[in-house]
Amino acid sequence: MLSVSLLTTTQIILSLLLYGGVLLWALARVSWVELVADSRRQHLLFGSVFVLFVLWLLRKEFDNGLTFHFLGLTAITLMLDWPLAVLAASLAQLALVALGLDDAGALGANGLLRILVPVLITVTMSRLLERFRPTNLFLYIFIAGFFAAALAAVATMLAGMGLLAWSGQLRAPDSLVELAGYMILVAFPEGFINGMGIAALVVFQPHWVETFDSDRYLQEPFDDGDH
Secondary structure (H helix, E strand, O other), X not given: OEXXXXXXXXXXXXXXXXXXXXXXXXXXXXXXXXXXXXXXXXXHHHHHXXXXXXXXHOEEEOOOOEEEEXXXXXXXXXXXXXXXXXXXXXXXXXXHHHOOOOOHHHHHHHHHHHHHHXXXXXXXXXXXXXXXXXXXXXXXXXXXXXXXXXXXXXXXXXXXXXXXXXHOOOOOOXXXXXXXXXXXXXXXXXXXXXXXXXXXXXXXXXXXOOOOOHHHHOOOOOOHHHO
């Protein structure tokens, strides 16, 4: 994540407009009637806000204004679907701003990095997987969970580097090997925590995961006539 001192005025305005536009789109796509009527969905939404808030508190801050923390958006997106995931993450981010832990001026840029990029990557990977209509549970956990989260972490890192390069605040890695090392450093732990989270959910509470087709993934491996 970035502090406002690392961003230009143009970046602050453009990122806020982009983030705000996607947030409004997500709010328009939320089924509010269903959400109000379904207490389970409400509990999952507010539980996700709390989990993201706590996860984003576990951070490493550097003197130059950079902050690193886990994202956790892949598991939340798969569980809630993208409109509610954007809403939950935005509420968690607003809580961090209200407590003074995030810069209010960097709200748009950090929303772009920690919310929009991982949600976009997760939705893309999930929908690509669904095109093939797989029945192997491992494929859902590994591709939609682990791999999507790892890719989201790398994409977020590269997007952040792009913003820093644009503002003239980036010291480029000395080599592609060093850059690849950074990618592995952020990708594997992010993929692990999201993959484990999704694995636990689809095994113990599959009805909590909005994007999980339990009828297909958890079907019997044989028909009754094959006994």
